[in-house]
Amino acid sequence: MHDIRAIRDNPEGFDAALSRRGIAPLSSELLALDAARRARIAEAETAQAEQNRASKEVGAAKARGDDAEFERLRALVAEKKADVARMQTEAGDLDRQLRDRLMEIPNAPLDHVPDGADEADNVEIRRWGTPRVFDFQPVEHFEIGGVRPGMDFATAAKLSGSRFVMLQGGVARIHRGLAQFMLDLHIGSHGLTETWAPVLVLPEMMYGTGQLPKFGEDSYETRDGYWLIPTSEVTLTNTVHGELVEQASLPRRLVAHSQCFRSEAGSAGRDTAGMLRQHQFEKVEMVSITDAASGEAEHARMTRCAEAVLEALELPYRTIVLCTGDMGFGARITHDLEVWLPGQNCYREISSVSYCGDFQARRMNARYRPETGGRPEFVHTLNGSGLAVGRALIAVLENGQQADGSVLLPSALRPYLGGAGRLTAEGVLA
Template sequence: MHDIRAIREAPEAFDAALARRGDAPVSAELLALDEARRAKIHAAETAQAEQNRASKEIGRAKASGDEAEFERLRGLVAEKKAEVAAMQTEAKELDAKLNDALMRIANLPADDVPDGADEANNVEVNRWGEPRRFDFTPKEHFELAAVQDGMDFETAAKLSGSRFVLMSGGVARLHRALAQFMLDTHVTENGLTEVNTPVLVRDETMLGTGQLPKFAEDSYQTREGMWLIPTSEVTLTNIVAGHTVDESYLPRRYTSHTLCFRSEAGSAGRDTSGMLRQHQFEKVEMVSITKPEESDAEQKRMLRCAEGILETLGIPYRTVILCTGDMGFGAKRTYDIEAWLPGQNTYREISSVSTTGDFQARRMNARFKPADGGKPQFLHTLNGSGLAVGRCLIAVLENGQQEDGSVTLPEVLAPYLGGKTTLSVEGTLV
């Protein structure tokens, strides 16, 4: 959410920053609403002052016995009281309208974010690992003999519809092992605090991280009005919603493994094969809450946490900084990590690590008290996948595939798999 005072001070700069995202200018509309709101507030205050003066004069008129003046003043007080109530109502309506408009405007990109219209303009900043050279044509994950019995899309479609998968046997255990490995790494090596969060949340929780009001169609809502989270960024970030914490409380670094749900509105026809794009999936999320001056360094630290998972698994990847036209609504700067998928012969996103600045904190009214006793400031919030579990499973399967359809697994997962290191063509761990 944006600060209307900052827009008042530099409307042209605000519109120019939105233009970098490809968004139309909105400052004139916002400032007109703001001016009308402030005018109503001023008029209400003026009428309130007149009402107060008339109220004081009523006593004097009554004491002097001036019945005509007493009745005139009584009528004036009633008139001003009605005026004040009406103008306060109008001011609240204008305030709500302005607040809603501000809630629907994307975050402003950081100065170092490259300009561009779409993913073609993203800039690679890092690359790790050499894609394996195969003596055969590598297959996509769902084509491998090792997963034929353990990755059932047909039964899942019968149960729930398209874009769901039923995993069983060795595939299911491997998927679980990956999530456990990620959590253990983030807790024991990266210093994050594990949190087990709800997956059903209220409107205000989704509003705080930017899923509402603009992107309601991208998420699932229950008949009772609760929302299924698209990521535990929603719950982890909202831990500080409505709070003013001490500076000593910061930074807070959280991680959580949850089910996630996305309607994938507008993605018809995209990535329909296999389990790359699902309505229900699992993710190990990272969230950091920091002071403003530490958020840029924190984003780089989080990025290394996510990259380190892939390096330990031996999965080649590349890291790109997203251009202005490809960033998410709430992001100020985003790095995507893309894992190499030999079955597709390309890199595909497996993690996004974003800083939102104070964009989410303003929506949540989350602040901190500086240690020096200064005025409370808005916190900075960051989020990142550490990693998407299903996509990591795809990367492990495709990079470890053998010509006979079995899969050689990363050694680091052996402790989570009872010492097993291979997913056989029968779908069992050996």
Template sequence: MHDIRAIRENPAAFDASLARRGIAPLSPEILAHDEARRSAIQAAESAQAAQNTASKAVGAAKAAGNDAEFERLRALVAEKKAEIAAMTTTANAEDLRLRDLLAGIPNLPLAEVPDGRDEADNVEVRRWGSPRNLSFTPKEHFEIKAVQPGMDFAAAAKLSGARFVLLRGAVLRVHRALGQFMLDTHINEHGLTETWTPVLVKDEAMFGTGNLPKFAEDSYQTTNGWWLIPTAEVTLTNTVAGEILDDAQLPIRMCALTQCFRSEAGSAGKDTSGMLRQHQFEKVEMVSITTPEASLAEHDRMTRCAEAILEKLGLPYRTIVLCTGDMGFGSQKTHDLEVWLPGQNTYREISSVSICGDFQARRMNARFRAQGGKPEFVHTLNGSGLAVGRCLIAVLENGQQEDGSVDLPAVLHPYLGGNTRINAAGGLE
């Protein structure tokens, strides 16, 4: 949500920032609703003052026996009462229109974010690791011989339809090991607090993180009104909704491993093979709540937390800064991590780490107070640390051998009972 006062003070700067996202100027429409709302409020206040004055005079006119003045004043009180009601209705309607308009406008990019229209204009900032030189043609994850017994799309489709998968045996154990490894690393090495959250939330929680109202079609809603979370960003971030925190509590750094649910609206025909883009998946989410002064440094720290997972797994990746035209709705700046997938012969997104500034905090009314100061809005950040299913894909594809077996990263061996590979028959050994 945007600060209407900032838009009033510098509408040109607001429109210039929106233009970087490819959005036409909106300040004239915003300020028109704001002026109508404020005028109605002012008119209601004036009418209230006149009503109060007339009300006091009614008694005096009655006591003086001035019936004509008494009737005039009584009519004036009734007139002002109706005027107050009308102006209040107008003010409330304009306030709702203004709120709905502001709620649908994306966050403004930081000055350092590169301009651009789409993913072709994103900027790579660093690269880690080198893809293996393979003496054979690598396969995609679902084609690898060792993987096929443990990754069943046909059974999942029978149960639920397209874009679901049923995992079994060794592949499932590696999937579970990855989630546990990520959590342990973030807790023990990165200082995040593990949190277990619901996966069903109310409208207010989805609104707070910017998932509603604009992106309702991207998520699933139950018949009794709950929403299935698209990511634990929703639940973790909203833990501070409506709170005034002490600055000594900040930063708050959390992580959660949850099921996530996305309708993938608008992605028909995209990444339909394998388990790259699913309606249900697991992800370790990181969320930080911090002060405005510390948020940029926190963004870099969170990016390093995600990068560290890939490095420990020995997976080549690159880090890019998204351009203004490719950033998410609530982001001021986003780092994407893209992992190398030899089966596709390309890098694919495995994590997005975003700084949201006070954009979500305003929607949630989440604030903090420095000692002796007035409450101000916190800054929120979120990032994948990592998407477990996509990480499984990367581990399987990068570890594949010519005979169809898969060598597994050393950091996972303790989570797999000392086993180091999936043999070509699909068993751990």
């Protein structure tokens, strides 16, 4: 959420930053709401002071036996009391209107984020690995002979509808092994703290990280008012919701493996084949909570953590910086990692790593006390996939596929598969 004081100080800069996202000027509208709210607050304070003075004079008039003055003052007190209540209600309504409006406005991009309208304007910053040259025509993950016995879309559709899958046998074990491998790498090599957290959260937690109010249709709400998380970014980031922490405790680097749920509203017809885009999936999510000076360096570090997973799994990838028109709602800058999928003959997103500045912290009211003293400041937050487990499974299967329908598996996974190095054409590990 944006700081209304910063908008007051530099409305032109605020409008210019949002114009890079294709948003028309908003400062006039916001400042008009803010001015009306502040005016009501000032009027309420004046009326309260007049009520207090009149209340003191009521007792004096009664003591003097001045009945007429007593009645006049008592009526004035009642009038001012009603005025205060009305003005406070109006100020509260205006405050909610302003807050709701600010909640709907995306974050401002960093100055060095490339301008652009959509994904065509994203900028590649590096590549790792060389896509394998096959001596046969590679197929998509769900078409590989050894994968078909363990990837059951028909039964999942019978149980839950479209965009679900049941994994069985060797495929299910590879999926589980990938999540365990990612966690161990992030914990042992990257210094992240493993966390297990709920997948049902209160609505204020979804507001805190920006999924609400604007993107409610993308997630699932239960009948009793809970929300299923679209990513454990929601739970991990909100661990500091409403808190004042010590700067010395930062950065907090967390990682969690969780089920995630997305309605995929607006994505009808996209990636319907296979398990690339599902309503229920798993991710290993990284979150960092840090101070104002460390955010961009932490973003580079988190990107490197995600890249290290792909390198350990021997998966070719590229890292791109998203342009202003393709960047997510809460981000100031985002790096996407795209893994090579030979079955589609293209790179596809497997991780997004975003630096949000204090945007989420203002929504959560999460602050830290500077070591040097002074007023508390808002924390800065970052989040990134490390990685999406299902998409990592797709990449491992497609890049390791063999002409006979078996799959050669990365050596880093073998300790998690009982030493197995291959998914056979029959769908079992060997």
